[in-house]
Amino acid sequence: MTHLFTACVWRRCLLLASLLFATPTWAAEILLTAAEDGPGVQAFVQALGQQRPEDRVTFTPLSDLPAPGHLPSATRLILLDLKSLDWRLQDNQGPPTLVLRISRLQARQHLGHGVPPRISLLWSDPPLERQLRLIADILPQARRIGVLYGIESDFLLHELRQHATSMGLEIVSQPWDNINDSRPLQTLFKNSDVLLGLDDPQLYNPKTAKNLLLSSYARQLPLIGPNAGFVKAGSLASTYSDQSDWLAVLDRLLDHSPSSWPRSLYPEHFKVVGNPQVARSLGIEQVDEAAVAVRLTEGEKRP
Structure with a gap:
């Protein structure tokens, strides 16, 4: 009986261990937004969701969102156009935000000489x-x-x-x-x-x-x-980064705490076209x- 009891306990421990390692310790709430929806946006959101199945990746049109400060603070926000950036800039209390594919010139026009807190810019123009x-x-x-x-x-x-x-x-x-x-x-x-x-x-x-x-x-x-x-x-010729390169950048950043996100960066991965x-x-x-x-x-x- 003692041997049988020990075996049962051991099997339960193995089951709990397997469930522990099979289930992510946490899942991020990743929200993407833009002023307009479309096939390209949906394809990108779907690709990011497939790349990060342990997280909840969703897209909500900008018109359907509350003020940035009313979003849950744990949300990881990804902006896909300049109109959504202007919306985000209205509120310093918004969640950590990644601005995808913004040029140096566009940032200068919308932000001036500095980058507000809790916002990271991912440059679109080649370095x-x-x-x-x-x-x-x-x-x-x-x-x-x-x-x-x-x-x-x-x-x-x-x-x-x-x-x-x-x-x-x-x-x-x-x-x-x-x-x-x-x-x-x-x-x-x-x-x-x-x-x-x-x-x-x-x-x-x-x-x-x-x-x-x-x-x-x-x-x-x-x-x-x-x-x-x-x-x-x-x-x-030129250098450039495509969707797969941007997804690789996002995947790396989303694996880390927003507190470690850089204020701005260029994609590490790129291609050459001639x-x-x-x-x-x-x-x-x-x-x-x-x-x-x-x-x-x-x-x-x-x-």
């Missing part, structure tokens, strides 16, 4: 240093990096020059206040080996694309960036996207 390293990798002879800037993007020049100096590169900057005036373009192209596009929609947009790209071809001057979309339009037709038209070797991405990643891992 300036990464873009410079892309240029150094695929265009090793280029030394003078031409940069157009506007009134709202000139604050990026100081950081860009710091990175360029450490790499032995020179930044040749040119203001472009009137996009209907091509003279700043011609001046910049005469003094540059390559053009690096800043993620400034006032300068790089469907209205300016034709002028920029035709001038680039005419001068045989490659344009890098400002983003993956512009590469499709006719620039040579335009083979543009490379051929400029007489440049086609960009090996996978190989270049590996080399850039290895370079960032080294101190």
